[in-house]
Amino acid sequence: MDFMLSEEETQFKEQCQHFASEILTPISNKYGETDDLPTEMIRAMAEAEFFKLLLPEELGGKGIKALKICLAREVLAGVYCPADVTLAMQGLGSYPIFLAGNETQKAKYLPRIGEGELLTTYALTEPEAGSDVNGIKSHAEEAPGGFLLNGRKRFISNGHAAGIVIVFAKTPLEENARALSAFVLEKGMEGFKVSKRLPVMAPHDLVELEFTNCHIPKENLLGELGDGYRIAMKTLDLFRMSVGAAAVGIGQAALSAAKAYAKERVQFGSPIATYQAVQFKLAAMATELDAARGLVYTAAIKLDRGDSQLAKSASMAKLFATEAAFRAVDEALQIHGGMGVMVGSTVERLYREIRALRIYEGTSEIQRLIIANSILKE
Ligand SMILES: Cc1cc2nc3c(=O)[nH]c(=O)nc-3n(C[C@H](O)[C@H](O)[C@H](O)COP(=O)(O)OP(=O)(O)OC[C@H]3O[C@@H](n4cnc5c(N)ncnc54)[C@H](O)[C@@H]3O)c2cc1C
Structure with missing residues (x-):
């Protein structure tokens, strides 16, 4: 398939392969299968600028090119799955901010995600809402200064390690009773906890999240109310x-x-x-x-x-x-x-x-x- 890649993309894939064999393989041998993301792995991926693939150029990134993200995942997954999953989750948990965030939100979160200083994730799935996103029960009601969030999320990757989570919750609107909105939740917010770590057949940082009257400041809403879907x-x-x-x-x-x-x-x-x-x-x-x-x-x-x-x-x-x-x-x-x-x-x-x-x-x-x-x- 190399004919589908430009010279620059071919070189990029070779650089990923060099990282995989020289740096990631020793890390994989050292830590093996684990539910806890090795800090050494995150640091090495950050130094090799993998997370910059997920940022726009104006924020010091490499421009969010799907083909490069795919090439990187192809190489990383063949060597050490926690590295591949971490690249994916940094993307799933930052792209919503890139797509819908305002300048303040982008400046607050994206550069730190690009440096690997902040880990993030994406929380859509719930016990009663897997394939059927409309089944989401988590709901955020408007409250003074923001929203009150109640609900649960299940099967959230890198949820133990992540410092922030993009959460999708119901915010019924007059014109759409099933409207969803997207919020940035920060670990440490009152009423937000990782309620359970989930053992998986192949180790994976996988968790359940719980929100009980969790107050989300209005600055943490991504995009417009109802834009979550x-x-x-x-x-x-x-x-x-x-x-x-x-x-x-x-x-x-x-x-x-x-x-x-x-x-x-x-x-x-x-x-x-x-x-x-x-x-x-x-x-x-x-x-x-x-x-x-x-x-x-x-x-x-x-x-x-x-x-x-x-x-x-x-x-x-x-x-x-x-x-x-x-x-x-x-x-x-x-x-x-x-x-x-x-x-x-x-x-x-x-x-x-x-x-x-x-x-x-x-x-x-x-x-x-x-x-x-x-x-x-x-
Ligand atoms: C390791 C792992 C990591 C994950 N990480 C994340 C994450 O980071 N964030 C997140 O939000 N979610 C995550 N998920 C959740 C994942 O996206 C869901 O598991 C998936 O969407 C399926 O939902 P479900 O498990 O509830 O299965 P269900 O939706 O209950 O499906 C059960 C079965 O029914 C079938 N089915 C359902 N509806 C139909 C239909 N209409 N027609 C035909 N067949 C149907 C399905 O294909 C499946 O075979 C993760 C899951 C796993 C296993």
Whole structure:
């Protein structure tokens, strides 16, 4: 897929690969699978300016280019998932401020996010509102000086480490009883707590949040009252395709592990790579991952060119890449035979890591609905 990248983008991907092998791999070896984000990892990512990919140029960033975000996620996810998730969450928790924040809000939060001094996250999901965003129960009522927020959020990534959270809550309006608004919540605000850390099959800083009569100053409302749904969806348009990029990175890591094992493992007197059944698995994995990469890069290039009809491409990229990468990881494990299910083997870890990508930022079923709705309207 390199023909889809400019010389500068190719160089950027190589720089990411250099960071991954020289700096991130030792960090991954040192900290391993953990729910607690290693500070050393955040510092290293900040020094390598990964978080600047999420900022506009006028705030010292690199201009929020979807393709570069995707290239970075592809490389990071193949090496250390906490790094990939952190880049994604810094984006999901800063893009709403970029999209809808006023100058004061942008100046207050974005430069610190770009430096990795402030971690952020995005809180849409609730116990009764997963795929169905309209089911959101959290609600913010106008109160003197701002709003009173009550409700809960579930499955919030990096929620333990984050210093701020973008929270979407119902703020019924006369013209729209289901209107949502977006707020910046800061850790330490009275009535806001991380109520639970959630253990996941592949470690992940995942939490539940609780808001009890939490007073949000009016300065912390993002955009207009009732603008939350648009802000939430526009943010997903960008980051959904990048989940596809992360999936490609994980799938590629599985393919590399399977190829190496197939060349080395001897059965019936020959390396298993000489058997056509194994070769066909490798061929299918490589083909599907290349197709996935093509869909991801296409969606990202469209966004960077300002194409406003993005939902279909972003969903296709996410759907195909996460499903293809899942198949690739499963086949890589099969090629490893019994060694594949041994705790501590690379493919065993990838098998657990890839699974959630078909669920978060919209399940595969929801992506199919978005694609179908879009083609039926064409
Ligand atoms: C590891 C992880 C990290 C996450 N991080 C975040 C985060 O940082 N912030 C955040 O806000 N959320 C986050 N999420 C939440 C995630 O986006 C939701 O889990 C996801 O949207 C699905 O919601 P649900 O789990 O409630 O499943 P449900 O919506 O209850 O879905 C259950 C099943 O029903 C299917 N289904 C539902 N509706 C339909 C329909 N209309 N047609 C066909 N099938 C349907 C789904 O596809 C799924 O298979 C995270 C989730 C995970 C697992």
